[in-house]
Amino acid sequence: MDPNVAAVLQLHNVSLQLGQRTVLEQVSCSVMTGRTLGIVGPNGAGKSSLLRLLYGELQASQGQVLFHNKGINTYRRAELARQMAVVMQSPVPVFNLTTEQMVMLGLVPHKRWFDPTTSQDHHQLQLALEKTGLLALRSKKLVELSGGELQRAFIARALVQNAKVLLLDEPTNHLDVHYQHQILQLIRQLNLTIVCCLHDLNLAASYCDDILLLDQGRVQAFGPAEQVLTPERLTRVFHQPCLLLAHDELARPVIHFYPKHQGEDHD
Amino acid sequence: MTKQSPWRWLLALILLIITLLMSIRLGSAAISYGQLWQLLTGTAADPTFDAIVWQIRLPRIAMAFFAGAGLAICGALLQNMSRNPLADPYLFGLTAGAGLGASLAMIVFPEQQLPLALSAFAGASLAVFLVVLVCIRHGWQQLQVMLLAGVAVSFMLSAISSFILYFAEPFAANRVIFWLMGSLSRSDWQGVAIVAPAVLALLLLGLAFRRQLDAMLLHDESARTLGVSVDRIRLLFLLCTSAVTAFIVAQCGGIAFVGLMIPHLVRQWFGVTMLPLLLGSALVGGIFLIWVDNFARSLLMQQEIPLGVITSMLGSVFFLLLLRRQQPG
Numbered sequence: 001m002d003p004n005v006a007a008v009l010q011l012h013n014v015s016l017q018l019g020q021r022t023v024l025e026q027v028s029c030s031v032m033t034g035r036t037l038g039i040v041g042p043n044g045a046g047k048s049s050l051l052r053l054l055y056g057e058l059q060a061s062q063g064q065v066l067f068h069n070k071g072i073n074t075y076r077r078a079e080l081a082r083q084m085a086v087v088m089q090s091p092v093p094v095f096n097l098t099t100e101q102m103v104m105l106g107l108v109p110h111k112r113w114f115d116p117t118t119s120q121d122h123h124q125l126q127l128a129l130e131k132t133g134l135l136a137l138r139s140k141k142l143v144e145l146s147g148g149e150l151q152r153a154f155i156a157r158a159l160v161q162n163a164k165v166l167l168l169d170e171p172t173n174h175l176d177v178h179y180q181h182q183i184l185q186l187i188r189q190l191n192l193t194i195v196c197c198l199h200d201l202n203l204a205a206s207y208c209d210d211i212l213l214l215d216q217g218r219v220q221a222f223g224p225a226e227q228v229l230t231p232e233r234l235t236r237v238f239h240q241p242c243l244l245l246a247h248d249e250l251a252r253p254v255i256h257f258y259p260k261h262q263g264e265d266h267d
Numbered sequence: 268m269t270k271q272s273p274w275r276w277l278l279a280l281i282l283l284i285i286t287l288l289m290s291i292r293l294g295s296a297a298i299s300y301g302q303l304w305q306l307l308t309g310t311a312a313d314p315t316f317d318a319i320v321w322q323i324r325l326p327r328i329a330m331a332f333f334a335g336a337g338l339a340i341c342g343a344l345l346q347n348m349s350r351n352p353l354a355d356p357y358l359f360g361l362t363a364g365a366g367l368g369a370s371l372a373m374i375v376f377p378e379q380q381l382p383l384a385l386s387a388f389a390g391a392s393l394a395v396f397l398v399v400l401v402c403i404r405h406g407w408q409q410l411q412v413m414l415l416a417g418v419a420v421s422f423m424l425s426a427i428s429s430f431i432l433y434f435a436e437p438f439a440a441n442r443v444i445f446w447l448m449g450s451l452s453r454s455d456w457q458g459v460a461i462v463a464p465a466v467l468a469l470l471l472l473g474l475a476f477r478r479q480l481d482a483m484l485l486h487d488e489s490a491r492t493l494g495v496s497v498d499r500i501r502l503l504f505l506l507c508t509s510a511v512t513a514f515i516v517a518q519c520g521g522i523a524f525v526g527l528m529i530p531h532l533v534r535q536w537f538g539v540t541m542l543p544l545l546l547g548s549a550l551v552g553g554i555f556l557i558w559v560d561n562f563a564r565s566l567l568m569q570q571e572i573p574l575g576v577i578t579s580m581l582g583s584v585f586f587l588l589l590l591r592r593q594q595p596g
Contacts, residue, residue, distance in 0.1 A: 095350070095484050097485075097539060105478070108478045108479060108493040
């Protein structure tokens with residue numbers, strides 16, 4: 001990694017204990033300005049917990065989480081929210097907001113007391129809705145949106161929030177193939193520093209600059225995508241034989257897991 | 268939002284003015300519009316009319332407006348904070364707790380306003396504490412848990428206050444009815460001077476935090492990522508709604524279901540975000556309770572009906588309809 005690019009987020013030997021369970025153990029990694037980090041790994045590897053440490057929802061039991069070289073917990077909530085936006089898997093609210101109202105919530109960390117909504121704010125709303133292709137749906141209720149539209153609405157909220165860092169928890173979950181790519185292409189175009197948990201290794205390989213491969217709370221590999229995603233490593237972590245296929249027209253390899261042969265066991 | 272329905276706001280304001288004028292005229296002494304005009308401009312000839320309007324009818328109407336507005340605002344805040352459409356000062360046990368505190372204060376410090384209000388607040392806080400204790404253990408959004416906890420606390424506290432009243436006074440029935448069902452018959456300017464500022468302060472506080480409260484409509488964690496100190500805001504507003512409910516109950520007794528019904532109607536008419544919801548709840552709640560009181564004092568010839576009889580009748584039907592909509596499938 002280029003040493004001249006500043007680290008936005010850093011984890012130093014972070015461990016996380018939730019109750020009796022050790023969720024993360026001795027995790028170290030850093031997120032560089034303008035790059036996209038994908039967190040991948042099998043179910044229960046601690047991907048979401050790691051993300052929650054990064055936005056201060058969980059506290060590390062050991063080690064340090066740094067944001068711009070300062071402990072994440074030294075930031076006031078609103079201060080952090082002005083610099084970092086989070087798109088998580090949210091349930092739809094009981095009291096039904098419209099798309100527009102939900103996207104406008106991105107203003108919350110920027111407003112105090114009786115600050116009115118200005119024409120500048122409406123301009124920003126307009127831009128965010130345009131970029132995410134939601135202009136036609138602005139007055140629709142959130143429950144009427146499809147999964148992909150809802151994800152885009154949360155990304156639009158993050159745009160209004162105007163933060164330089166964007167954290168996403170499985171943004172492609174439950175989406176059709178087309179929407180999976182649409183969402184990831186969208187966030188790549190935003191020129192932000194991005195951390196994204198992903199289930200799908202091929203999506204991670206196609207859209208992430210760096211990859212953090214987790215298994216059972218430990219870092220298996222961390223670095224540029226092409227170095228981390230090797231067939232041997234993936235076979236070991238996912239307990240399934242794996243092939244990396246180069247393709248003439250694609251910059252990144254295609255990852256393919258295939259059935260184990262009779263009697264063969266990689267465990 | 269507000270922009271899309273200016274005519275509805277206008278309509279509500281016109282309705283409020285009509286309501287005020289009609290309510291001042293309503294009562295055993297008939298007042299014509301001409302006399303009303305003279306009274307309001309201070310050129311009235313008859314001092315008895317003057318006294319009736321300024322000392323009896325106006326404080327009562329003002330109290331009805333602010334109590335209705337306050338209860339509706341409390342309901343709106345409680346519902347949005349807990350993301351639970353059935354939250355309401357009455358179902359939350361606030362009203363019963365305040366009633367208990369107030370009836371105790373009436374016995375220990377008769378005829379004193381300050382201990383009455385404070386004691387009512389203490390009672391309401393006790394109720395909140397009990398309900399929150401149950402809810403935290405079972406999760407906020409579980410409708411049944413919160414409902415059952417609220418209803419249980421409510422019954423327990425009103426049973427205790429009825430018990431105390433029966434012991435303290437030989438003819439306690441009137442008192443008990445007052446605390447359980449509410450009445451505006453003892454309204455005076457002194458009471459209005461306590462309730463009105465409290466309601467206005469809560470309204471302002473709600474408007475100041477409107478964006479944070481809107482953010483909490485989604486999800487606690489999501490609100491925190493937007494920079495909202497969810498727990499602190501929830502505690503602040505629980506305490507403040509308890510205080511306002513307590514002040515209202517100390518003056519008017521326990522008026523049921525206003526806080527449940529009004530915000531639901533307002534969401535349909537004005538919008539779900541805090542700005543239209545709070546302003547709309549204040550207006551509609553105020554107008555609603557003035558009319559309930561108008562009916563309460565004019566339906567029977569010689570006697571007033573407790574307000575709670577009317578609000579409960581409307582409210583329980585409303586509540587059943589709401590429950591039916593809540594049920595999945």
